[in-house]
Amino acid sequence: MSEHAGSAGGRAAFGANGAAAVSAVPWGRLPAEVVDPLRPHIDGVAREMIEWIQQRIPEYARPIDSNYGRKMWNAVRRAVSDFLVVATSPDASWEPLRDIYAEIGAYEARKGRSLESLQTAMRLSGQVAARRFTKDATRLDWSQETLGMLTESLFAFLDAISEAAAEGYARVHAGPGDRRDHLRARLHALLTGDGLADRVEITRLARSAGWGTPSTIAVVAVRGPGNAPPPVLPPPVLADWRSHAPSLVIPDPDGPGREQLLAGLGGLRAALGPTVDLSRGAVSLRWARRALDLADTGKIRADGLVRCLDHIPTLVAAAGLDLIESAIPQRLAPLMDLTPAQRDRLVPTLLAYLENGRNAAAASQHLNVHKQTVRYRLASLEDMFAQDLGDPSRHLELLLLLHSWQHLIEHSDP
Structure with missing residues (x-):
């Protein structure tokens, strides 16, 4: 996460200077007396978020006193602080914050880390904050309306900073046709991220990326090609080769002719997760990765593509x-x-x-x-x-x- 994450100052929110999708959100509806009791807990919340992230994303499991650990602390703490400002400030500019989170995305891209991991870290942080809000509602005697507005603002804020980070990430890889590639990368991250993916957002991104929205998906976990260039796969396949653990999203995997979508993998070791609803790609990816790990150790015999549904007893027993x-x-x-x-x-x-x-x-x-x-x-x-x-x-x-x-x-x- 970027060394610039703690450099933005002033009060910032999403008003007339923000993008249309951002400014449509009713920011700043909460009075200061609702948010002020949360400010003394910023460090504790940030610490809990970092622990939650590091447990689930190996790329970010660095000592907090390391150079990268300090950058991560600054970025997460800054995001918590920025949100508390946003929740009570309807009239400030969004542009300073856009620049901050775009730089975070650009920094991750320059370091060769995946956009998927960065956006997953943001979603995990949102889960921690939402849990804290539920507890705070009792402690601070919030009404259901207040809790609802705060939670709505939280996830709109996360969407906005995720969008900004993705734009910064994409700028590092700018080139012909890169906007479409960027949108496909965001779509892959959304479909495979932790928790239930938002179907409205999936449909919107799929339309922008020119990807036909399927009824079901399956995710393939792949052992990367190392220093060799990744294989070129048919357009319906959403591929993430930048991650330390590459994966592919296959639309409507049980439909006719779907076997051909993976023919281009060649000799790469890969495992196909179960077919799931569009919003449950993380489930398919989790089981695909478990199957691939078992194949690597010889506990599943693998000649070509490993299919999770062919090894249910072994996968369940291993768990x-x-x-x-x-x-x-x-x-x-x-x-x-x-x-x-x-x-x-x-x-x-x-x-x-x-x-x-x-x-x-x-x-x-x-x-x-x-x-x-x-x-x-x-x-x-x-x-x-x-x-x-x-x-x-x-x-x-x-x-x-x-x-x-x-x-x-x-x-x-x-």
Whole structure:
């Protein structure tokens, strides 16, 4: 965040000198007595925002006493202070603030950081402020109308400074056709950012960027091409190659011909998240990144594009792996007393038997092992587990524990 973030002075708000979209917002409606009790808490709020940001955005996880940490502190604290001015000042110029936040965006661009991360940090800061306002409403005896006006002003302010930062970011990369690229980058950030994306804003940006608004999307997490230029993908794909963790937004991923949209990825390792509503791209991206991490470590076998919906048991188990690792010694205790070689035979046999509807013949085909061998192993397993193998209430649990043991913990092959 920019070293200039703390240099703007004076009272600033969004009035006649601001952009039309900004000046349409009813700024300065709150009396000073509502906002003044918040001013002593500026440092505490800024500190909480920074902690929230650093927990969720690896790019910004720097020591607060580092050079960048101090810049970040100045920028966040300045934004909190600026908002408290805006909330009570309807008649000052927006231009000084536009310049400040445009410079923040330009600084991030010059340092090679992503616009997505910067705008996500702004949204996370808004979440912290909104939570604080809810608590302050009780402490300060605000009416629902007052809380509503303050919250509305907060998110309008965040939209405005995000817009200014994006303009500054775009200026660094100015060139032919760059406005369209800039709009597509903003649209990608909005669709994949934390929380529910605003559908009205999505539609507005999509129209400006010449991107047909789909009913659903899926997000692809990609391991970047390193020093090589990124692949050129078809226009319907919104790509972010600048981030430390690149991703792609695929419109209407279940429609006909959508496979061709990703044909240009070549040999890049990638994972396709689940199809979601237009406002829930962050969910698709989160699962895509988890699948890609598991593919990197060999816990998901990846030949080409990894599809989350092909690996639901592994993804769900990985999300609760600490619980599963704690449960295995108790729930699968009979297997714990065996030698590793014995477990390597019996665990995949029992898993294949359960996965194939308790059909020994189908399990033998799956394992490529003779039927009699499978039946011999199953007889041993039935002795170990007594009635558990025939208990329907244990079926799903056994499947999950055995699947996790084989694919996430032991990595044994049948």
